[in-house]
Amino acid sequence: MRAGWKQPLHCAALCFASYVVFGVAAVGSAAAETGASPVIGDERAVRQHLDLSDLATMSVEAINAHGRMLFDAKFTTLDGAGRPAATQAEVPVKRRPGRVPALFRTSGPDSNACNGCHNQPASGGAGEFVANVFTSVGVSDAEFDTLEAQFSNERGTPHLHGSGLVELLAREMTAELRALRRDAVDQARASGQSVTVPLVAKGVDFGSLTVQPDGFVNVEQIEGIDHDLIVRPFSQKGVFTSLRQFSINAMNTHHGMQSDERWGMQWTHSADFDEDGHKQELLSGDLTAVVLFQAALPTPVQTMPEHPVLQDAVKEGADLFDQALCSQCHVKALPLKSLTFVEPGPYNAAGNLRASDRSDAVFSFQLSSAGLEQNEKGEWMVPVFSDFKRHVIADAEKSHFGNERLSQRFIPNDQFLTPRLWGVGSTAPYGHRGDVSTLREVIGHHGGQAKEARLAFEKLSDLEQRKIIQYLQSLTLTLATEIQQ
Structure with missing residues (x-):
């Protein structure tokens, strides 16, 4: 672990810097940084890659800026976008011979940039229904040209803040x-x-x-988590352990940008597994930078409305939220002992960089405490509004959230990870498919283990219900430029 990385990562300054750098020019030119002659008519979106060894000489801000560039970059074929000989599967699988489109709405690649979907209210945010993706069971090599539910699950785009x-x-x-x-x-x-x-x-x-x-x-009595006891907080089914695993999968699935640490020589004995004519499309340093950018996105906050009547409604809604049993699963805040983010994480599976892979692989930095309070033990209270646990969310009476036909990682179709409600006021529409337009409708669809909470909500008066809605609307995402140090 490099001591030089043990410095505070102030989200405001860091994220604002990346907004400024890449808000003026689409991509920082490697030529300008190195003094090399510029390339006339260069149509690459990524003009410089980072290996792990490069990170040791760079500031946290510069690495975050590189990660922001990769997140916003509209990858081109010159970068290696597309995967003509590889599928969307998260394990390296060859595609069946035959011509396929460069961009394919169902099995992908289906997007040019990460922020093509994660863009509301800003880069790293959520996505509208139009940005839905189609996922197979996770390790399948299936390719499909239909939107029929028996071939894929349709998912909305969650925000990445916090x-x-x-x-x-x-x-x-x-x-x-x-x-x-x-x-x-x-x-x-x-x-x-x-x-x-x-x-x-x-x-x-x-x-x-x-x-x-x-x-x-x-292990028969374990509930809401895999039997290996690893809490997997990413994806709506809770199947991804880390931002790194999530990013590596998404880069391949949605953009055809393949990371060396999974599709390179170590695992495939090929430097160009997808046979698109491009090697080293994403280096491990690139992935660390992308993880850093996402990890440093600002913490969602509560934004109080200006009108006193609505302010009172928010305050009363917070108590009614508990009264309606919503906070039994949507736990308002969980205690965190340390803000030190070590990358790569300790629970990455093979095909994702691990600390043991390279001596220069591990870096440490401090996440911002902006927007967080501390309890009596000195732990940081993180207002995620989730218990990080899977629950049965549908039943015969309320079946809307059990409408997927394919299981993902053998998780029953009616089970989903408790959504994190921080930021919910900025991320309509709702539901795992993004097909529910109001918060009241979402609550009305709660079945299974959430039935008791739905019934408690329905017993409240109409005004009390609307106060809970007003409270949820106050849980917002904040632009990096609005964060105060």
């Missing part, structure tokens, strides 16, 4: 759950008796597990 805090919370929760399992194994071996341990992390109940004296672990 993502660094999200990943840190998930890492700490994972560590707590695994420590509980480890202690149970030790106790069972020492006592010669079965040990059952409740799996509670940051106050969230994930069920329990039982360890036999011989070390066998019964």
Whole structure:
């Protein structure tokens, strides 16, 4: 870990700098930075790549700016966009022979830039219904030219603000759950008796597990999380462990930009697996920069309306939100012990950079505490409005959120990760498909394990219900230029 990275990452200054640099010129010219002669008529969107070794000599702000450039870049074929011989699968899979379109709305590539979808109210934000994507089961090599639900799941675009805090919370929760399992194994071996341990992390109940004296672990009572006890906070099903894994998958699926750390020589024995004539489309340093940009996006905030009547409604709505049992799953704030973001994370699977892969792979930086309060233990209270747990959200009476036909990573079709409501006031439309236009409608569709909360909401008066809506509308995304240090 390089000591030079142990410096505060102030989201305001850092993000504002990247807005200024790339708001004036679409892409910073590598030629200008190095003194080399410019390339006349250069149509590359990415004119400079970063390896991990390059990051050691750069400031956090410069690396973040590079990540912002990659996030906003409209990739061209000169950058390696497209994947004529590879599928959208997250593991390297060859495409069946035959001509395919350069951009393909269903199985992709389907976008030129990350901010083609993540753009409301600014880069790194959410996306409208028109920006929906179509995902297969996750490891399939299927290609499809239809929007029929039996071939894919249609998903809306969530915002990425506060993502660094999200990943840190998930890492700490994972560590707590695994420590509980480890202690149970030790106790069972020492006592010669079965040990059952409740799996509670940051106050969230994930069920329990039982360890036999011989070390066998019964996982049947684990709830809302994978049996490996890794909290996966990204994607609407909760299947991606880290921003790095999410970014590597998205770059390949949506843009045909393939990272060396998954599609390169180490895993495929090819420097150009997708056979588009371009090698080293994304280096590990590029991926670290993209992760840094997303991790540093500002924390969603509460924006109080100007009118006193609406201000009072927001305050009363916060209490009614609890009264209607909404906060049982949409936990208002979770405690975070440390703001130190270490990249790569400790739970990355193969095909994503891990600390053991290279001696210069690990970097550390501080996320901003702007918008966060501390509890009596000195922990940072992160207002995510989620429990990072999957719940059954549909039933026979309320089936809207159970309308997908394909399971993803063997997760039942009626289960979804509790959506993080911070920023919900800025990210209409709603639902995993982005096909619900109002918050009241979303609440009305709650079934399954959320039925009790829906019924509690419905018992409230119309005015009380509208106060909850007003409260949710106050949970907004904030542009980086509006953040105050």
